[in-house]
């Protein structure tokens with residue numbers, strides 16, 4: 001198929017409205033536009049204005065990445081500043097799905113106006129590939145920002161129960177019609193998006209840890225699934241070096257004696273501990289602090305439920321831990337912290353970007369999954385051998401697993417494996433992403449409806 005935009009390839013990218021999806025898409029866009037050989041790429045990244053505001057300066061460094069606003073309708077409790085999952089109350093997620101669905105006609109206008117050579121889309125808006133392919137004959141690639149394992153699981157379960165014979169459980173001409181249909185479920189959206197991808201999918205993963213799961217998904221859906229590597233931003237791309245809060249936490253970390261083991265604790269941009277879970281984790285850290293362990297804990301709350309550390313943490317917690325603990329309210333420079341020499345463990349909800357960052361920097365993971373695919377990501381962390389999952393969030397169990405993973409004799413294998421995966425990623429460099437981009441070019445040039 002002849003590229004539409006001169007001799008280059010014009011790509012429209014359309015991630016789901018979550019921080020943990022937009023950033024992997026943005027990393028993929030950076031790799032595409034940085035390609036040296038012909039054809040070059042030009043990327044349009046489409047999202048809500050509130051999401052694009054958080055990456056607005058990307059064009060300073062990457063002029064071939066253009067941001068395209070998609071205006072979702074304002075719905076009850078969902079004004080424009082809430083057209084993102086960051087800080088969104090969980091009960092508003094279905095409303096956000098619906099608002100995005102209702103923007104499909106504006107998206108169709110964007111498609112027609114830009115007329116890209118390729119649409120790279122996400123799981124939650126399966127109407128997008130239908131619009132691209134049926135009216136404009138634009139090929140679509142689904143980019144899975146989650147682990148291949150979490151996509152393979154439902155198919156494996158259905159196959160084992162004999163309910164999956166390769167036919168997708170959705171009529172292929174199903175379009176959104178809110179007069180007659182309720183908003184499609186998460187599962188329906190995933191299956192439908194997998195079916196609608198033109199002929200190739202990308203996955204934010206790498207064969208060293210997921211070859212079997214990548215091949216399994218490929219076999220189930222009958223399309224090539226191509227890994228793009230961990231897609232962890234280059235150190236030079238830290239987007240937080242302007243903030244005073246960054247200096248404070250890095251100063252605290254840099255002043256630590258190099259022999260001090262520091263544990264970094266964070267639960268991503270859209271998952272939150274309950275009050276009881278914060279209490280249990282806090283008590284576990286009090287136990288470990290008396291044994292000399294230090295930690296950085298990122299405290300985040302859904303919008304409107306914010307509280308200060310003194311109210312959010314156990315009675316007397318801050319006084320008891322003193323200089324051994326740093327509580328960062330709202331946000332912390334996660335990648336900068338994870339690659340610091342003193343960081344010896346990562347207590348994580350196992351959002352997929354956090355897992356790949358832990359692996360990139362060789363930090364063993366204490367898995368505390370809270371929702372979505374985090375449970376399957378935690379299982380994968382144990383399967384690969386780079387971490388251990390807490391069985392329940394109570395002070396004894398959490399303290400036991402942190403101590404085991406970070407310093408315990410029995411955790412030594414985990415620490416060795418975490419360093420091995422890090423070294424393998426360093427050695428592989430950009431091999432997988434370069435191969436994936438070559439496959440994408442071939443796909444665009446040979447696609448025919």
Ligand SMILES: C[C@@H]1O[C@H](OP(=O)(O)OP(=O)(O)OC[C@H]2O[C@@H](n3ccc(=O)[nH]c3=O)[C@H](O)[C@@H]2O)[C@H](O)[C@H](O)[C@H]1O
Pocket residue numbers: 018019020021023145146266267268269270271298330331332333334335350351352353354355357371372373374
């Ligand atoms: C794909 C999907 O992403 C979602 O996003 P979420 O933000 O929760 O978690 P991450 O994927 O770890 O993404 C979080 C991203 O925010 C960065 N960060 C986070 C906290 C902080 O204080 N500072 C930071 O820099 C972190 O470095 C990472 O890049 C869900 O998990 C979902 O389970 C997962 O499959």
